[in-house]
């Protein structure tokens with residue numbers, strides 16, 4: 176199921192940028208969406224090589240990673256269990272996880288903090304299980320994400336990506352370095368205090384001046400939005416015909432336009448934005464949007 180897939184690169188019209196391209200990883204699969212497909216590719220390969228038939232992972236109740244893992248497990252005929260942070264809830268993400276047969280174990284926020292302990296508590300004597308960290312963060316995920324660079328047939332002055340754990344950004348940076356490109360990688364953390372992302376990336380590849388972190392586009396923190404950001408999503412979707420999500424990709428595209436307004440990028444620069452997917456999250460946000 177992880178046979179080679181090249182996601183398309185599409186030019187979009189986001190006034191006044193005239194050279195903005197989007198790598199449509201959101202189109203790879205609706206459920207194993209975007210960077211989660213890239214991240215799981217080698218994780219599943221490794222799990223299979225180690226003859227594990229049960230994936231165990233972690234996430235919040237709106238985690239794209241949980242949906243992706245559930246779908247990937249079902250299609251690969253593996254079992255899946257997720258530890259879900261917080262009290263029991265039901266939403267569109269967990270519905271899809273359950274339909275794919277993923278077992279959900281809700282754990283309070285305190286216990287969730289120590290994932291290795293949780294894993295041991297439930298699965299210590301079970302050698303069929305394979306531990307996948309929250310968000311899929313791992314060297315295998317970095318390798319999978321670095322392949323995005325290998326698929327590019329043109330060069331860009333700037334590549335933009337949103338970051339949660341920074342694993343995808345690490346893969347892109349590694350890809351850029353390995354290919355000897357001059358491209359700048361602009362990373363937009365979606366959490367408050369996003370400078371920790373540099374340390375995360377440094378755990379996987381050497382930091383270089385290819386990397387630029389923009390820590391001021393978190394809009395209040397993880398999964399937080401503002402009326403301005405929601406308004407941006409509406410305008411962007413209508414103008415470009417491409418849907419974006421409030422948690423990750425909207426913050427990245429907002430940053431691109433804002434940096435242009437600050438003259439940090441030029442209209443003539445060739446820019447590639449990685450659409451990392453995550454659109455299912457939008458469906459839980461209908462009450463946030465107001466349509467007049």
Ligand SMILES: *Cc1c(COP(=O)(O)O)cnc(C)c1O
Nearest residue numbers: 339340341342343423451452453
């Ligand atoms: C998970 C996710 C990210 C963040 O990826 P990291 O590798 O954790 O930085 C970005 N965009 C979308 C849509 C995601 O689902």
